């Protein structure tokens with residue numbers, strides 16, 4: 001159902017890899033709500049070609065950019081403004097990758113060069129995105145910038161290894177840049193802390209199925225789906241949330257405030 005919440009708004013959406021991606025669902029919902037936007041992903045992800053289908057469905061252009069490269073981001077922001085014919089109202093940062101997780105390294109055996117890559121791709125890129133947006137004066141007043149996080153920033157999930165530090169840094173960047181962008185041009189910056197979701201990045205984490213089921217059993221509303229995360233992103237891009245900034249917003253069906261649930265007690269009693 002469409003409410004025209006983003007009518008006339010322009011933006012950039014990072015991170016749609018395939019139709020399971022959270023960014024993919026956000027793009028579809030943003031289109032439905034009347035937004036115009038540019039899609040972007042790392043050049044290497046383009047090779048899969050799936051993003052072309054999304055671009056067609058959303059009538060959007062694709063501009064490749066490695067989010068760790070300031071040069072690529074400069075090109076992206078200037079081309080996006082050219083294509084869309086003006087400044088931007090929203091940006092979605094939906095990017096995460098850990099070479100250590102990909103290669104199955106445990107927390108006690110991290111490769112430090114890869115650790116730095118994890119931080120660069122999954123967190124510093126968010127700073128770089130906002131730095132370029134600031135330098136190009138690319139955001140309209142009351143614009144909204146959102147990145148996706150996970151509760152491993154606050155709590156210990158052993159298999160999430162170096163990504164937990166990346167998410168803590170990501171949330172800290174959102175607060176600090178949120179202060180700066182708010183003062184400068186009334187732009188708001190937030191992170192959404194999403195439930196475990198069955199995507200390429202999500203299912204790459206060791207033990208994913210177990211903590212997906214655990215979170216589902218712990219949350220009174222169950223795990224939040226990628227579609228409902230997209231709905232939440234749309235509200236944050238809309239004018240209805242103008243005074244929300246510098247927040248890490250839990251979108252997790254209630255998981256973060258639970259101690260234990262009846263379902264988990266029942267499961268343990270059965271053992």
Ligand SMILES: NC(=O)c1ccc[n+]([C@@H]2O[C@H](COP(=O)([O-])OP(=O)(O)OC[C@H]3O[C@@H](n4cnc5c(N)ncnc54)[C@H](O)[C@@H]3O)[C@@H](O)[C@H]2O)c1
Nearest residue numbers: 015017021022042045067095096148196197199200201202
């Ligand atoms: N899936 C989950 O369980 C879950 C839970 C909470 C938060 N998140 C976060 O949601 C976001 C989106 O992930 P997803 O679950 O949709 O998975 P996904 O694998 O579909 O998306 C991750 C994206 O990051 C992109 N990316 C990787 N390196 C990049 C680079 N150098 N430059 C530009 N883009 C790059 C990938 O190409 C991909 O499109 C991530 O930040 C992830 O950590 C996911």
